[in-house]
Amino acid sequence: MSSVCTEQHRVGCALGGYYTALAMEGVLPVLHCGPGCQEQVQNVLALVNGGQNAHPFQEMFLPCTSFSESDVVFGGTDRLRKTVSMAIESYKAEMMLIVSGCTPAIVGDDVAEVAESFSDAKMPVRCAELPGFTGNNLLGHSRVLRAVLGTCGRETPEVVPRMVNVFGIVPFYDPFWDGTLENFGYLLRAIGLKPNILYGRGNGYRNVKKVPRAEFNIVASPWIDLDIAAELRERFGTPLFHYPAIPVGPVESSRFLRELTAFSKLDSNHIEQYISDMEERYYYYINRSLSWIHECRNMSKEFIVISGASSALSFTRCLINDLGLIPKKIYITEDVPSDYHKIIRGYFKDVAYDGPVEVIFTDDGGLAASEMRDMDLSGRPIILGSAWDDASAQNLGLPYIPISAPLGDYPIGSKNYFGYEGGLSLFCEYCAACDKA
Numbered sequence: 001m002s003s004v005c006t007e008q009h010r011v012g013c014a015l016g017g018y019y020t021a022l023a024m025e026g027v028l029p030v031l032h033c034g035p036g037c038q039e040q041v042q043n044v045l046a047l048v049n050g051g052q053n054a055h056p057f058q059e060m061f062l063p064c065t066s067f068s069e070s071d072v073v074f075g076g077t078d079r080l081r082k083t084v085s086m087a088i089e090s091y092k093a094e095m096m097l098i099v100s101g102c103t104p105a106i107v108g109d110d111v112a113e114v115a116e117s118f119s120d121a122k123m124p125v126r127c128a129e130l131p132g133f134t135g136n137n138l139l140g141h142s143r144v145l146r147a148v149l150g151t152c153g154r155e156t157p158e159v160v161p162r163m164v165n166v167f168g169i170v171p172f173y174d175p176f177w178d179g180t181l182e183n184f185g186y187l188l189r190a191i192g193l194k195p196n197i198l199y200g201r202g203n204g205y206r207n208v209k210k211v212p213r214a215e216f217n218i219v220a221s222p223w224i225d226l227d228i229a230a231e232l233r234e235r236f237g238t239p240l241f242h243y244p245a246i247p248v249g250p251v252e253s254s255r256f257l258r259e260l261t262a263f264s265k266l267d268s269n270h271i272e273q274y275i276s277d278m279e280e281r282y283y284y285y286i287n288r289s290l291s292w293i294h295e296c297r298n299m300s301k302e303f304i305v306i307s308g309a310s311s312a313l314s315f316t317r318c319l320i321n322d323l324g325l326i327p328k329k330i331y332i333t334e335d336v337p338s339d340y341h342k343i344i345r346g347y348f349k350d351v352a353y354d355g356p357v358e359v360i361f362t363d364d365g366g367l368a369a370s371e372m373r374d375m376d377l378s379g380r381p382i383i384l385g386s387a388w389d390d391a392s393a394q395n396l397g398l399p400y401i402p403i404s405a406p407l408g409d410y411p412i413g414s415k416n417y418f419g420y421e422g423g424l425s426l427f428c429e430y431c432a433a434c435d436k437a
Contacts, residue, residue, distance in 0.1 A: 007366025008388040010308070010333045010405055012044040013132030016173070017140020018099040019045050020148075021128075022054035023171030025204025026094035027148060029057075030087050031064040032080050032111060033101030037132075038064060044406060045137060048387065050175035051411035063087040067103045077109050084114065088121055094205040097147060098127040099140075105131035124151045136335055138224060141170050145228055148205075152212050156236045163194040164264075165214045165238075167229060168221030169246070171199045174311065175407040179416030180246060184220075187419055191257065191271055193264070212236045216264065220246050221310040222347055223340040244347045246310060249318035249423030250282045251352075278420040285424055292431065298380070299434045300399055302326045306368045306385035307404030308334040312359075313347055315384055315403060315417070315426070320351040322423055323430065328381045330359045331368045372396060382433060399437035401429050 015037055018029040031038055042059050046052045053059060063086070065079045080098065087096060096118075100111045111127045118125035128147040130140045166184055171177045178200045188195040196210050197203045216239040217229045229240045241263045247256040254275045261271045293299065303325045305312045309332045319325045330348065341361055348357040360367070368385070369392045382399040383389050387408040393400035402408055403417075417426050 006364040008364075008369070008386075009044070010365045010386055010388070011136040011138065011173070011335070012041050012140075014130040014135045014137060014140035014143070015099065015101045015132055016041045016045050016137030017128065017130050017142070017144040018097075019054070019137070019172040020141045020144040020170065020199075021097050021099070022057060022059075023177070023199035024148065024208065025056065025202070025206075027205050027208075028087065028091050028093035028096050029062060030080075030084055030096055030098045031062055031101070032076065032083075032098055032104050032109070033064070033067055034103055035064065035066040037101045038062065041137075045172045048406045048409040049172065050407045051409060052172055052175070057091070057093075063091070067101070072103060072107055075107060075109055076104055077111075077114055080104075080109070080111070080114050081117065084118060084125065088118070088123065088125075093123060095123055095148065095151060095208075096121075096125045097144065098125070099144065100127065100129050100131070102131045102133055105129060105133075126150060137173055138170065138334060141173070141224070142227060145225070146231070148208055149211060149228070149232070152209065152235075154235055155212075157213050159215055160194065160210070160213045161215060162192060162264075163196055163210070163214050164188065164241075165196045165198075165211055165217045165232075166220070167217060167225035168219045168310070169199070170224060173308070173405050175405060175412060176416040176418075179414035180418045180422075182414065183416060183418040183421070187253075187257075191261075191274060192266055212238070214238055216241055218243070218260075220244075222313055222344045223309060223336060244313060244344075245317055246314040246417075247419055248314045248417045248426060249322040250279050250420055251321035252314070252317050253419045253423070254279060282420045282424060286427065289427075289431070296431065296435055298399075298437065299431075300325065300380045300382040302328040302379035302381035304328045304331075304368070304372070304381045304383050304385075305403075306331040306333060306365070306383065306389050308332065309336050309340075309344055311404045313344070316348060316357070317351055318417075318423055318426060319384075319430075320353045323427065325382075326355070326379065327353065327357045328375070328379070329368075329371070330357060332359060332361050333363070333365045333368075335363045336361055368392070382430065393437070397437060399430075399433035401426075401433050 021029045115127040128143045185195040222244045247253040383393045
């Protein structure tokens with residue numbers, strides 16, 4: 001659903017894709033854009049999105065050409081070439097990625113030619129052209145990831161048994177990406193797999209080089225990174241296990257494990273014992289809260305989600321299947337390609353709820369705020385969304401849980417909602433939000 005005037009943007013421009021490179025240790029983005037572009041992207045995807053900043057290459061220290069008026073007239077490739085040369089000598093990186101913004105694209109700078117001129121450099125130098133007018137940061141993420149994986153070559157190496165690549169989570173845009181991936185790794189190792197994760201602590205370019213050797217790829221999202229996985233299957237013959245949601249809570253986590261077991265032919269007895277142990281632990285802690293729930297008279301019966309497709313699906317499935325809430329309306333605000341709309345709507349039907357789940361695709365983040373003012377709110381729905389939706393929840397006197405970009409300008413550390421433990425965290429957030437509102 002497109003609006004004449006869009007409000008409350010939940011995404012950044014395509015240049016924001018460089019945060020995917022920053023999430024990979026050893027990959028250094030070299031920015032070829034105006035001096036204010038990086039700051040604008042940082043404001044959307046980092047500082048006010050969980051108080052994040054990059055590590056070890058922090059934003060304020062990234063090499064940048066600071067594209068100027070003279071570059072508009074004469075072109076900026078000479079300045080870019082000098083910047084890359086100085087960066088190669090000055091930074092301890094394993095790979096360098098030139099990312100270019102709007103102005104270089106408008107004046108016709110041949111960024112690919114500049115990258116190719118460094119073919120003899122001591123590290124790979126690639127480029128990703130990310131002019132903001134071509135799309136949002138999710139397009140940028142895809143182009144950056146494709147450029148980085150382009151250094152893997154095309155030969156199919158020997159496969160490492162049980163090693164799996166994990167895709168589908170967009171660093172920084174998903175404010176819980178770091179903790180989610182860390183716990184994803186713990187889960188896969190617990191069941192006998194060897195996760196190869198590209199982003200976060202201890203991961204990065206060293207793992208990029210392992211990508212062709214994986215036994216299979218996992219994509220845990222409704223649509224993001226499916227194109228990447230398809231290319232890897234074509235280049236290296238790597239099979240794909242696609243699960244459309246990040247598992248949150250016991251129902252989704254157990255289902256994910258059983259489907260993964262069937263796909264990878266893991267020891268089902270071991271997996272079932274693991275599932276039994278984790279479900280017993282989950283319900284032990286839930287049962288310890290039953291008295292509190294009985295005393296609380298303000299528990300919401302319904303919910304509204306306003307976020308990207310992956311978060312919306314993950315939280316919706318948990319809220320329905322584990323907490324028994326009723327979906328009031330789901331707003332997906334990241335401009336999902338229309339080819340995926342029908343498929344994603346189908347994923348929302350795969351829940352323990354007989355009624356319709358209304359899913360709205362829109363590029364207007366303010367649509368939800370406008371429609372909620374005219375909704376029947378007698379069921380006191382809890383709102384799950386971004387910092388934009390906190391104000392709506394306060395104005396309407398409704399409980400609220402922050403789950404998506406921009407999350408707000410407070411630090412979140414390793415907080416996440418992944419798996420069985422994440423389901424407990426969401427349950428506690430739900431109870432606290434209802435009691436507070």
